[in-house]
Amino acid sequence: MEWKAMKIRIVSLxxxxxxxxxxxxxxxxxxxxxxxxxxxxxxTIGQGKLIGPDLAGVQQRRSEDWLTRFIRSSQTVIQSGxxxxxxxxxxxxxxxxxxxxxxxDQIRAIISYIAENSPGGPGAAETGGISxxxxxxxxxxxxxxxxxxxxxxxxxxxxxxxxPTCNSCHNVKNxxxxxxxxxxxxxxxxxxxxxEAGVKAIVGNPPxxxxxxxxxxxxxxxxxxxxxxxxxxxxDRVRDTQQAKNYRTQLLFSGLxxxxxxxxxFGGFWTRSKRGSVNRKIYDRQIKTI
Amino acid sequence: xxxxxxxxxxxxxYTALIVFLVGTIYRYKATKFxxxxxxxxxxxxxxxxxxxxxxxxGILFLFFGHLxxxxxxxxxxxxxxxxxxxxxxEVTAFAFGLIVLFGIITLLVRRISNxxxxxxxxxMDIVIIALLxxxxxxxxxxxxxxRWGSTWFAAVLTPYLRSIFILQPDIAAVSALPWLIxxxxxxxxxxFGLIPFTRLVHLLVVPLHYLWxxxxxxxxxxxxxxxRDPNSEWTFTKPGNN
Numbered sequence: 001m002e003w004k005a006m007k008i009r010i011v012s013l014x015x016x017x018x019x020x021x022x023x024x025x026x027x028x029x030x031x032x033x034x035x036x037x038x039x040x041x042x043x044t045i046g047q048g049k050l051i052g053p054d055l056a057g058v059q060q061r062r063s064e065d066w067l068t069r070f071i072r073s074s075q076t077v078i079q080s081g082x083x084x085x086x087x088x089x090x091x092x093x094x095x096x097x098x099x100x101x102x103x104x105d106q107i108r109a110i111i112s113y114i115a116e117n118s119p120g121g122p123g124a125a126e127t128g129g130i131s132x133x134x135x136x137x138x139x140x141x142x143x144x145x146x147x148x149x150x151x152x153x154x155x156x157x158x159x160x161x162x163x164p165t166c167n168s169c170h171n172v173k174n175x176x177x178x179x180x181x182x183x184x185x186x187x188x189x190x191x192x193x194x195x196e197a198g199v200k201a202i203v204g205n206p207p208x209x210x211x212x213x214x215x216x217x218x219x220x221x222x223x224x225x226x227x228x229x230x231x232x233x234x235x236d237r238v239r240d241t242q243q244a245k246n247y248r249t250q251l252l253f254s255g256l257x258x259x260x261x262x263x264x265x266f267g268g269f270w271t272r273s274k275r276g277s278v279n280r281k282i283y284d285r286q287i288k289t290i
Numbered sequence: 291x292x293x294x295x296x297x298x299x300x301x302x303x304y305t306a307l308i309v310f311l312v313g314t315i316y317r318y319k320a321t322k323f324x325x326x327x328x329x330x331x332x333x334x335x336x337x338x339x340x341x342x343x344x345x346x347x348g349i350l351f352l353f354f355g356h357l358x359x360x361x362x363x364x365x366x367x368x369x370x371x372x373x374x375x376x377x378x379x380e381v382t383a384f385a386f387g388l389i390v391l392f393g394i395i396t397l398l399v400r401r402i403s404n405x406x407x408x409x410x411x412x413x414m415d416i417v418i419i420a421l422l423x424x425x426x427x428x429x430x431x432x433x434x435x436x437r438w439g440s441t442w443f444a445a446v447l448t449p450y451l452r453s454i455f456i457l458q459p460d461i462a463a464v465s466a467l468p469w470l471i472x473x474x475x476x477x478x479x480x481x482f483g484l485i486p487f488t489r490l491v492h493l494l495v496v497p498l499h500y501l502w503x504x505x506x507x508x509x510x511x512x513x514x515x516x517x518r519d520p521n522s523e524w525t526f527t528k529p530g531n532n
Contacts, residue, residue, distance in 0.1 A: 167373070210464075262344070276335050277335045278332050
């Protein structure tokens, strides 16, 4: 083959690859990006309830103004006494939807993405609705997965991407575990509350602000999400036979013990340091002359 | 609530930082000799020993602990990922927190109860000690009730503090934390901003060179013990002012 023709082919190959790559990266609209990043952890479009309601056709049920306020801060709308918001909050087990600091344009983009993928929308016929990637069903999980999940939860196995261990913020009542953190929710009955899809969605793509921050740039892998969900399901099942641990009192008393040791060290090490005031010596000396 | 969060978590740290910078520089230029802890060991030493020892060792450990989690969060998270190491760190830090509380309360009692210290105690001394007590109590409550802080500090608060320093404040995560933690953060900013107005300026002029300067020899030209005994007569030199 002639070199010139070869060159043209190589260049056009690179050109085409560039075009496809560009289409894959930039073809995603803002609304799609945000929905798949955040909303999909708890909501589907046309695939039924998850942790929160199915959002198919929500743009027809509520006004844009209402949706904007609710997406920004659902708790503010609920606390203002809005009857629809309060009813939703009660219906979905009082699990608060996290606040989102989006601009009006971003919220409009999300709403139009929902509209496109709702039944009757242009995207719906193609996608059949939006829901989190199904992944491996939990029914396949065995003892090994539960054990692996337990080790991940407690930190005996390190999370692959370097995220903080679950038990630094969460507790699960389980005899095999050290008592976990108390910053965030106790997860002993998380599986009953959220179900398989809910747990997987939150672990894999945390919507809560502090947790989102903690796993930013260090997400859990698919296997880790699977094992952790298996462990949480197991922990939920056996919870009635497990003993709750009180690390609060233990921390308090071991801290007091440690403090006492430190004070003894100070008293013992610095025995020769001057403790009486200089003035007292002068004062005493003066008293003696009288 | 968003306004309050913005004020306490964005406005306040920058205010405190500016006040700290301008205040400390101004005070150094204007009244250089006030840059000191204004030692009162001369007037009272026994309570000071226990108070200052406990307080200073404790606060140094805690300050550098917080600083470590800020500077090398990844390593702290890795260290804490094993449950036993996490427990050891938490208990140690909590013990140091308790001796800080013990120390600072001892120092407050000393300031208030000893009449000799009245003349050298300013209102700001009491204010800063009271604030430190509140801050330490809040910190201990956070350690007890929002376990395990050493890890989540590195994961959640470090990015927030970094966002403040790079002038792109992001408070989404930190404003979702419980108020107990937020008040501990706010307390730290307030104390930081008050440094130039209190004796805390001494932490900027820690006399570290004492550690390696040559020691000074004091020579006495007469037998000190004998001279100090008031019943002995002056045999050779009349003592000077010792």
